[in-house]
Amino acid sequence: MSHDPPHIPLPEFPPYLKRERPASRAERTRQALLEAAFLEIYLKGFRAASLSDILEVSGCTKGALYHHFTDKHALGLAALGDAFHRFLDHNWYQPLAGTDDPVTELRRIIERHVNGELGVDPRLGCPINNLSQEMSPIDEEFRLFLSGVLAEWRGHIADALERGKAAGTVRADVDAEGVAAYIVATHQGVSGMLKTTRDISLAEKCAHSYFDYLEHLRA
C-alpha cells in the first residue's frame, strides 16, 4: 500500500507572480532560486523542502545558493516574503483600496477564491496558512515574519472597513480590527478544511455562511 497521493501536477504560476526578466546573470540565478524555493516550500512545507530539489528545479548549484543566501532560513524567508506580498497586494490590497464598499468587494474576493481564479490550488491550500501552521510553533523567526504578514493583511481589511464606515456602507458600530481578524481567520480556516476534504461543495456552503455574516455588517 502506498501513502502517496494521486499525482498532483505542479500548479501554474499565476501571472502576477511572474517576474520580469532581470538583467544581470547573478540576479537571474537569484530569482531562479527564489522561485524554485517558493514552489518547493509550497509543495512540501519548509522543513521537508529539499535543497537538492530546489537546486535541481532552479538549475543552480550549492555554490550559487550559498553565495546568495546565508542558509536555508534566509532563502525561505526571502522567497516567501516576496511571494506573499505579491499575492496579497494583487488579490486583496489593491481591490480593497479602490472601494468604499468593502463588503461587496470582500464578497468578490472570496468568490474569486472559491472559483479558483487566483491560481491557488485548493488541494495545496493557502501558502500563508500552510507556513503558519508548520513553522510558528517551532521557529520564532518564522513566526514573527508570518505574524507581520497577517497583521498587514488584517490592517488592509480594517482600513477598508473604516472607510466603509465613513462612507456609510458599513455599520458604524463595527469593530473594524476585530472583524478583520475574524475574516482572515475564517478565510484560512475554510481553505484549510478544503485541503483535507477536497469537497468543493463544502467551500460553497461555507461561502454562503460567510456572505451571511458579511452582509450583516452593512449599514
Added chain:
Amino acid sequence: MSHDPPHIPLPEFPPYLKRERPASRAERTRQALLEAAFLEIYLKGFRAASLSDILEVSGCTKGALYHHFTDKHALGLAALGDAFHRFLDHNWYQPLAGTDDPVTELRRIIERHVNGELGVDPRLGCPINNLSQEMSPIDEEFRLFLSGVLAEWRGHIADALERGKAAGTVRADVDAEGVAAYIVATHQGVSGMLKTTRDISLAEKCAHSYFDYLEHLRA
C-alpha cells in the same frame, strides 16, 4: 542568531486523555508508545516527529515499537485516531448531544477554548488542524483519515442544529450541514491564527464576531 522559539514546556495531558492503567505489560508499552507518539507528533508534526525521541520518552526500544506497529504511519494513525476521538467526544460530541439549544452550547464550547480550559496550548494550536495542514497534500492515507474525522465532527454539529430546528431554538431555514462546515472551518482558522500571532485579544475579538454569527442562527 537562534531560530528556536522561547522554551515551551510540555503541555499537561488533560485528564480525559489519560488512560486507565492497562493490565498486561504488553498493553502498557503499547499505550506508552501511543501517548509518547501523540505528544511528539503534536509538538513537531508527523514528518519531523523522531522515532528515537518517541522511544526515549516512552522508555521503549525499537524492537518493541516495531513489534506493535508495522511502521511510523501505523503508529501515527493509531495515536492520532485515539486522541482525536477522545478529545472531540469529550469537548464537542457529549456537550452537543445533551441539548436542544445548540447555539448556546456552541458558545459555551468556544468560550472554553478561548479561556484555555481544554488543555489545548494556543501556541501549538489544534492538533487536528495541524495534522490536516501538514499531511493532507502529501499523504492520501492521512488525508482520508483526517477527512473522516472532520466529517464526523461536522456531523455531530449538524445533528445538534437539526435538533435545535425541531425544538424551535434554531431558525428553520438554516442549512445545518453548511453551517456546521462553516463553524468547524472558522474554529480551525481562529486557532490557527492564534498559533502565529499569540495575541489572545485577537481570539476574544474573533469570538465576538463568531458569537454574532451564531446568534444570527436563533429562531
Added chain:
DNA sequence: AGAAACATACCAACCGGTCGGTTTTTATAT
C-alpha cells in the same frame, strides 16, 4: 588583476527500518 559568481566533492548528523538474539509470558502436560 581582482572580485564576484559559481561549481563540486565532501562531511557529520540524523532518519526510518531491519534483523538476529534474548527475555518474559502463556499454554499445556504431568
Added chain:
DNA sequence: ATATAAAAACCGACCGGTTGGTATGTTTCT
C-alpha cells in the same frame, strides 16, 4: 504446583539513504 516448550514481547547494533552545510577550486565579469 511444577516443568517445559512454544509463542509473544522486547532489545539494540546496524544499514542505506538523505539532510543542510562547508571548503576548496574554477569560471565569469568588471
